[in-house]
Amino acid sequence: AQSVAQPEDQVNVAEGNPLTVKCTYSVSGNPYLFWYVQYPNRGLQFLLKYITGDNLVKGSYGFEAEFNKSQTSFHLKKPSALVSDSALYFCAVRGGEGGKLIFGQGTELSVKP
Amino acid sequence: DTGVSQDPRHKITKRGQNVTFRCDPISEHNRLYWYRQTLGQGPEFLTYFQNEAQLEKSRLLSDRFSAERPKGSFSTLEIQRTEQGDSAMYLCASSLTSGTGTYEQYFGPGTRLTVT
Numbered sequence: 001a002q003s004v005a006q007p008e009d010q011v012n013v014a015e016g017n018p019l020t021v022k023c024t025y026s027v028s029g030n031p032y033l034f035w036y037v038q039y040p041n042r043g044l045q046f047l048l049k050y051i052t053g054d055n056l057v058k059g060s061y062g063f064e065a066e067f068n069k070s071q072t073s074f075h076l077k078k079p080s081a082l083v084s085d086s087a088l089y090f091c092a093v094r095g096g097e098g099g100k101l102i103f104g105q106g107t108e109l110s111v112k113p
Numbered sequence: 114d115t116g117v118s119q120d121p122r123h124k125i126t127k128r129g130q131n132v133t134f135r136c137d138p139i140s141e142h143n144r145l146y147w148y149r150q151t152l153g154q155g156p157e158f159l160t161y162f163q164n165e166a167q168l169e170k171s172r173l174l175s176d177r178f179s180a181e182r183p184k185g186s187f188s189t190l191e192i193q194r195t196e197q198g199d200s201a202m203y204l205c206a207s208s209l210t211s212g213t214g215t216y217e218q219y220f221g222p223g224t225r226l227t228v229t
Binding site (some may be wrong): 028034036039042043044046049059090092095096098099101102103104105106 | 218
């Protein structure tokens with residue numbers, strides 16, 4: 001069965017420093033991977049996806065993610081964090097032909113000035 | 114605003130009452146998904162439609178839950194005889210899926226249900 005794991009409940013970063021939010025996955029077949037961000041009392045906003053192709057995927061708001069097949073990881077990165085990046089981040093994998101998403105438990109990112 | 118919309122945004126109901134939520138997807142999207150999210154957890158899949166056909170239902174979707182998408186546009190999710198355990202955020206998402214690729218899902222703001 002498809003699954004994703006986000007090993008860190010919380011990540012704390014100083015503004016201007018690089019940030020990484022970790023995600024590992026377990027799938028049968030080729031993975032379709034996604035990152036979403038959720039602000040308080042809001043729905044989820046799409047950041048980026050990996051379907052095939054380059055292992056480094058660029059997305060919205062300066063975020064990127066690196067797909068690593070040997071380590072079954074899909075970590076989210078940003079070279080320079082902003083206070084406004086503080087939010088809840090979810091990694092997800094497509095769970096079948098119907099396209100349903102299987103989400104990790106989320107990582108709360110806190111960026112301090 | 115051409116995003117996914119959900120109504121109501123908040124619903125407080127007493128245990129045993131029925132509730133119905135509505136989702137309006139992005140107009141050209143052919144797939145519509147319902148998820149449930151509880152505090153501190155990621156969203157969990159409930160069901161999805163391709164056009165008007167309901168093609169998959171999670172085991173989370175007990176017989177008290179029913180969803181429809183009668184004309185392949187908006188969808189409703191009804192919970193009958195609500196229980197306190199139904200308290201959660203109910204999220205709707207839509208996507209455009211064709212033979213040429215898999216597209217991301219766009220989420221609505223959610224309906225927060227509180228069962229007292």
